[in-house]
Amino acid sequence: MIRTRFAPSPTGYLHVGGARTALFNWLYARKHKGTFVLRIEDTDAARNTEAARQAIFDGMSWLGLDWDEGPDRSGDLRSPSSSSYYQSQRKPIYDAYFEKLLAADRLYKDGDAYRFRFDRKPITMHDLVCGEVTIDYRDESNTPDMVIKRSDGSYVFHFVNVVDDLEMEMTHVIRGEDHLMNTPKHLQLFEALGAQPPQYAHIPLILNPDGSKMSKRDVGAAVGDYPRQGFLSAAVVNFIALLGWSSKSDDEIFTLIELVDRFSLEAINRAPARFDFEKCKWVNQQHIAKISKETFADLAKPFVEAEKLPITENYAAVISAVKEKVRLLTEVPAAIDFLLTDNAQQDEEAVAKAKANPNSALLPTLADQLANGTEWSAEIAKEAIGEVAAANGAKAGQLMFPVRVALSGRAHGPDLGDIFAILGKERTIERLRSF
RNA sequence: GACCCGUUCGUCUAUCGGUUAGGACUCCAGGUUUUCAUCCUGGCAAGAAGGGUUCGACUCCCUUACGGGUCGCCA
Numbered sequence: 001m002i003r004t005r006f007a008p009s010p011t012g013y014l015h016v017g018g019a020r021t022a023l024f025n026w027l028y029a030r031k032h033k034g035t036f037v038l039r040i041e042d043t044d045a046a047r048n049t050e051a052a053r054q055a056i057f058d059g060m061s062w063l064g065l066d067w068d069e070g071p072d073r074s075g076d077l078r079s080p081s082s083s084s085y086y087q088s089q090r091k092p093i094y095d096a097y098f099e100k101l102l103a104a105d106r107l108y109k110d111g112d113a114y115r116f117r118f119d120r121k122p123i124t125m126h127d128l129v130c131g132e133v134t135i136d137y138r139d140e141s142n143t144p145d146m147v148i149k150r151s152d153g154s155y156v157f158h159f160v161n162v163v164d165d166l167e168m169e170m171t172h173v174i175r176g177e178d179h180l181m182n183t184p185k186h187l188q189l190f191e192a193l194g195a196q197p198p199q200y201a202h203i204p205l206i207l208n209p210d211g212s213k214m215s216k217r218d219v220g221a222a223v224g225d226y227p228r229q230g231f232l233s234a235a236v237v238n239f240i241a242l243l244g245w246s247s248k249s250d251d252e253i254f255t256l257i258e259l260v261d262r263f264s265l266e267a268i269n270r271a272p273a274r275f276d277f278e279k280c281k282w283v284n285q286q287h288i289a290k291i292s293k294e295t296f297a298d299l300a301k302p303f304v305e306a307e308k309l310p311i312t313e314n315y316a317a318v319i320s321a322v323k324e325k326v327r328l329l330t331e332v333p334a335a336i337d338f339l340l341t342d343n344a345q346q347d348e349e350a351v352a353k354a355k356a357n358p359n360s361a362l363l364p365t366l367a368d369q370l371a372n373g374t375e376w377s378a379e380i381a382k383e384a385i386g387e388v389a390a391a392n393g394a395k396a397g398q399l400m401f402p403v404r405v406a407l408s409g410r411a412h413g414p415d416l417g418d419i420f421a422i423l424g425k426e427r428t429i430e431r432l433r434s435f
Numbered sequence: 436g437a438c439c440c441g442u443u444c445g446u447c448u449a450u451c452g453g454u455u456a457g458g459a460c461u462c463c464a465g466g467u468u469u470u471c472a473u474c475c476u477g478g479c480a481a482g483a484a485g486g487g488u489u490c491g492a493c494u495c496c497c498u499u500a501c502g503g504g505u506c507g508c509c510a
Contacts, residue, residue: 325472397469
C-alpha cells in the first residue's frame, strides 16, 4: 500500500514550491490508490502560529488537495499515542526512539545536546528521480555528526522527520531537491533504528524568472495570493504540475483528475524550472474556457461585487459575453462595467479616436433608424448598421468601431450583438445619441 | 571553499545514437469573424564550450564554463 505525505512547517504562507511538492505526493497517492498524509512540522515554536498553520490548510483546500490522514481528519491509524499529526504533540514518540538510539550507543553528548554518530562509510541513495547518488561519510570534515537533540531538550528536524516517516509507515517521500543532501543522514538514522527507509524522490526547485530562489514576496510565490489575483485553482494546479514534470505529449491543459491519470515520477525532470507568470495566466484562460458559464459567473461574482458593481437581472448574459475574453477573474469587472452601469469609466483614447472617425457622424442617423423601428433585436440592430452605412457610402465594418465606442466607451469588448442585446433598445439609442 | 545535482528556442518542455531537433507561452505577420475576442495559418527563436567513443552524438564518457542545492543546537 502506497503512503505519501506532505510535511510542511508553518511559515505564514504556502510556497508555490511546497504546493507542487504536495501536489506530486497527492497525485502519486491517488494514482496508486494509496494514502496521502498531511503532517505539520511545527517544531520551530517561533514561527508556529495559528495563522501560519491556517495558511497551509487554506492553500491545500483551495488547490483541492485533500488528505486522508492529518489534522482534522479521522483515521489517525499511524499515530498510536497522541492521535496527532502535529510534531509538537508527538514528543513521547520521539523520546522512545531517542532511547533506542541511546541504547544502541549511537548518541553522545556535546554540551547538553546529543549528537548522532554517523557510520563512517559511503552512503548510496537510490532516488526515484535522481538515480544513484553516493555521499562518502568517511570524510568526517564534510559530514560532521549531527545534533538530534538540542541543549533545551527539543529534537531537530532530521530526527523527528525520520521518526515520523517510520512511525507513519511512509512508503514514498517526494520532496524538494533542497533535501537531497539530507537524505543520507536520514538513511543513516533509519539504519540505526533497524528500519526500512521509504523510497525517495527529489524534485527540482522552482525559481524566479531570473533564476533566483523564490521567496514570499516574489510574484507567484504564495499560493494564498492566487485566489484574489483571479486564478482558478485548477489552472494553478495545472501550471505548477508543468514545472518540472511533463506529460510527454503535446497536451498541456489538464484537470486534477486528468493529472492523476497521467502522473508518474519517471517523467519528472532534473533541472530547476523558472516561474513564468505569463504562461500561468494563459493556462488560467484555458481553464476559464473549459468551465461552464454558470460556474464562471459564480467565480467572477465576488470580483464584480468588490468593484461595487450591481449584479443586475441579466448578469448571466453579461458575464457570458466576456467569458472567452479574460485571462483572470480580476479582469471581469472592467470588462463588463459599461453593461451594468451607465457611468462606467471610458477609455479616453478610444473615445477620441472614435470621434475623429468620420463615420461617427452617422451615429444619430443610426439611433433614429433604431428608434423608428417597431421591432428590436440584436440582429435587427446589426442589420441597421449595415443599412445606415450603405446609405452613406460607408462599409458596415467602418461604422462598427464608432458604434462600439459609443456603446461601451472602449475599443475592445464583447461582440456587438451581445452589447445590443444586453443594453436593450432604449439604452442603445440613448448612448448613440449622447456620444 | 568543499560536496552533490543539473545545462535543448527568452521561458516551460519533447527527443531515451540516425528527426528538416517537435509542441506550448511571449512577440511578429496574414486569415476567419461585416465589430471585439476566440480561433486558424505562418514566422522569429535552441542542443553552453572543447575533447573523445561511434559509420553516425542533443543523446554515451571526460574536461572546462555556467546555474542550482547543501554544508545549523532552521525546517
